[in-house]
Amino acid sequence: MFENLANKLEGIFKKLRSRGRLSESDVNEALREIRVTLLEADVNFKVVKRFIEQVRVKAIGQDVLKSLTPGQQIIKIVRDELTMLMDPGSLKGPIKPAAFPYIIFLVGIQGSGKTTTVAKLALNFKKEGFNPLLVATDVKRPAAEEQLEILARQIGVGAFRRQGNEGPVAICQNALQRAQLNKNNPIIVDTAGRFHIDEELMAELIGLKNNINPQEVLLVADATTGQEAVNIASTFNDRLGIDGIILTKLDGDARGGAALSMKEVTGKPIRYIGIGEKLDAIEPFYPDRLTSRILGMGDILTLIEKTEAAISQEQAREVEKKIREQSFTLQDFREQLRQIKNMGPIDQLIGMIPGMSRMKGLQVEEKELVKIEAIINSMTPHERRNYAIIDGSRRRRIATGSGTSIQDVNRLLKQFAQTRKLMKKLVQPGKKTKGNFLDLFR
Amino acid sequence: MNLWQKIKTSLATTRQGLTQKIDRIFKDRGKITQTLLDELEEVLIMADLGVSATQKIIGHLQEKIRTNEVKDSEEVKDFIKTLIAQILEKNEIEESHKWQPPHVIMVIGVNGVGKTTTIGKLAWRLKKEGKKVLLAAGDTFRAAAIDQLEIWAQKIGVDFIKHQPGADPSAVVFDAIQAGKARGYDIIIADTAGRQHTKANLMEELKKMKRVIGKVIPDAPHEVLLVLDANTGQNALSQTNLFHQNLGVTGIVLTKLDGSAKGGIIVNIADTFDIPIKYIGLGEELDNLQEFHPALFASALLTD
Incomplete structure (x- = not known):
């Protein structure tokens, strides 16, 4: 766009x-x-x-x-x-919880992703050997407490919710007692979503903070937030006082300019970013990556990550080996196609490659990929391994079988032959280029 | 409090911001200078209208200034108000209430925009109109999403169809539509899990849900409502674009207008797409989902 x-x-x-x-x-x-x-x-x-x-x-x-x-x-x-x-030299990296009680508050407006982020942080701490306790103080949104409990069960950590009609302060105090008994640390508190202009709810949150004295107050903010980001961040910071920001929903195509605004008006660091719905989809914040995103300049790091997510190390090595041994077949080619399809819409992938968006006319049709896959599917395993045996009569059969034309089949075979030639060049001995699969895309 | 007052109160922050700034810009100034237009641009961009919609509006204004049709602060306000209302009105369509029950509504959107809450409020509205409403818990992914919708259903007093967490959402809507058809419901509203619009596989899941609904009732779903958060900036354009491409959105619901967000992005969306804005969400109470009135919205945004 x-x-x-x-x-x-x-x-x-x-x-x-x-x-x-x-x-x-x-x-x-x-x-x-x-x-x-x-x-x-x-x-x-x-x-x-x-x-x-x-x-x-x-x-x-x-x-x-x-x-x-x-x-x-x-x-x-x-x-x-x-x-x-x-990143004015103050990149703080991930949180290192100190001695008990290390209390972390997550605050923010409705729908910014607080509850999910509580669980993500907890899983992160659990992996580092901590035994966190999650505390549900959002008694307002229907089923918010259940949500936190379910998430806690999923990641195997403790959760605390009120038994009667207690307010947030009492809930936190009770949770702290429980944490001391069970030796939980850190204590991560989920709070109800509230607008920064809601005086009553802001006052409630300030009261909670003053009573509980958390070590970290983190503002959870949606990466798609518009111009309002400045007001949200500065009000939470001025009224409540925040120690950092967690930016969520960066797995979409949000450019994330809000992060810049929030950092600039509060002077508080962005500590983590949320990059997906899975509970391990949280990572420390890297300013340079977000810069590329904000400028819309291709995000090669994300592309590599996506590739890594879709193709396992083992598979990649396998492919590399095949290329080196020149045994890359149509079967492997089809496997590659399927993996590419798993990575998301093609035009978006292309947009991530620096310089590629310059080729505006270049439209990679998803349909084209479907066609190619259909053609390969209509071949016999023997043909897939030895494309050279595919003669006129076989081509006719494949075209009929896949509902394409002979021209389509010809084109695919020609392209495949060229690709193999290219691969051969890559691995030719005596040349400096090593058989790196990624070179094919350079 | 009537609707007009409600919108006005909810948009009070915005309105003050805009008019005061526009008034300040024009105060003590005879000639309309470039600086003045720049400041006006700032006001509109700060309301999340986006660069292209803002430039379009400023362009029209410059034209009117050149031909001497717009001369002072009041006229600029009126002109911008009319223009925004026109853009918002562009996609409005006459509601035909002559549909055959059950009327199926599918509610979609990215995570955290307020789909489930909107469904609760919408069901409440429809129930008050005397309709027999059935809710389908199509968000089987997010923890406790089913419980959340169930609590709403109980609170409002409407019926509710659910499966286990993690079940195929298409199966849930299939059951709900069959039940709705057999038991003579007027309206069936299907919740869906929030998803980033860029995730192709999750988009396919939604398309499948839509296809399955259409198998039980040929022209259903009759409405596909896209929920957008008023706090969202220019990404709302991309959200609308991809959801519309994949599912054919029939209407937009703009939520969280009770915060201080301007929601100006809908001007941009109305300008770019031919999708009507159907409802706006003004708060967490049951009766805080209102029909969208373009002229009212534009006025509330710009007048005192």
């Missing part, structure tokens, strides 16, 4: 370069594009404004105008500055 910033900038500068020299107004045009890109990523308007001024100063200082590749130069400045903004 969004055009790549890098491409836009290259376009501007290419047009201008034909004139020989770049003027300050050309840089301004580039800055305008950067501004639009950041706004489309939901970075707060005021944050963008300040940021653009910083980049302008830097860009002029570094003589971008004289550079041969001004587009690249400006992008580098933008990337560096963005990363700096999110």
Whole structure:
């Protein structure tokens, strides 16, 4: 949906370069594009404004105008500055719970993902050898307590919920007693979702904090939040005082500009990001990765991760071996296709490859993949292993069997032959290139 | 409190922000300068209208200023209000109430937008209209989602069909539609698990649910409601795009307008897609789901 910033900038500068020299107004045009890109990523308007001024100063200082590749130069400045903004040398990494009682509050507005995140954090701590206790103080949303209990059971940790009609403070106090008895630490408290402008509920939360004195108050925020992110984060920080932020739902295609805004207005670090519905889908925050995302510049790291998720190490080694031994067959090819399909929509994968989005005309049709798979499915195992034996009559049969045309079958066989040739080159002895499967995509 | 007042109260923060800023921008200024238009742009972008919708509105405004049709602060306000209302009205369609029961509504959206709560409130509305409502617990994935819907069903006093957690959601809706048809329900509302719109396999699951519903009742589901969170920024466009492509969304519900979020993204969505906005969620109480009125929304957003 969004055009790549890098491409836009290259376009501007290419047009201008034909004139020989770049003027300050050309840089301004580039800055305008950067501004639009950041706004489309939901970075707060005021944050963008300040940021653009910083980049302008830097860009002029570094003589971008004289550079041969001004587009690249400006992008580098933008990337560096963005990363700096999110990581002013205070990257705190994952939480290390200290001695009992180490109490962690998770707060935020409705639907930001607090309850799920409580369980994810707990699983994380459990893996590190801790014995956490989850505390349900959200007595407002129907079945919120049940949800926390179920999640606790799933990951095998304790959960505490009220027995009678106690309020959040009493629930926490009782939970602490239980934790002391059972030697639970840390204690992770789920709170009810509330809007920052809801005076009554904010006062309740402040009361809870003052009574319980948690070691960490973490704001759970949805990565898709728009301009409002600034108000949510600054109000929670000013009224309640937060120690960090957990950004959720980054497994979608949210650009996550809200993270930048929240970091900038609160000065508090982003500690974790939530990247899926599974309870282990949480990881420490890396500013540089989010920078790429905000700029919409391809996210090769995520792509690699997706590949790793879809293809096991073992499978990858197997394929590599086959390529090296030149025994890569249509059977293997089909297996690869299926794995690619498991990784999600093709056009999105392509968008993650830097530079690929430049090829706007390039449309990889999912249907095309289905067709290829159908053709391979219509071959006999023997044919899949020895594509060379597939003659005219076999081709006719395969086309009929797969509901495609002979031309389609021909095209596939030709492409496969070429791929094999390419693979052969990769593993040819004496050449520097080692048989790295990823090279095929470079 | 009538509807108009309710929307006004809920949007009070927004409204103050917008009008005060617009008033301030135009105060003590004779000529309409570029700075002034820049500040107006800021106001609209801060309401999450997005860059393209904002530029479109500013572009129209500039045109009117050039032809001298818009001259001062009041006129700018009126003009923007009318324009936003026009964009929002564009997709409105006449409701035909002549459907054959059971009328099937499928509710979809990303995680945490308020699907289950919306279903509770919608069921309450329909029950008050005298309809016989059945809820289907199609979110078999999220922990306690079934319990959550069941609590709503009990609270409202409507019937409820569920399977075990982890069951195939298509099987749940299949049972619900069959039961609904056999027992003469007017309306069946199917809950679905929240999912990121970019997950192809989860989208297939929803498509299967839709197909299964259509097998029991040929033209069902009659409505596919997409729930969007008013706090969401430009990603709501991508959500709408993918859900619409895959499932054919017939209406949008905008929730959590009782926070301070502007919900301006729906202006952008109404501009980009031909999907009507059906309801807005204004709070956690049962009666806080309201029909969407474009003109009212635009006015409440911009007038005192």
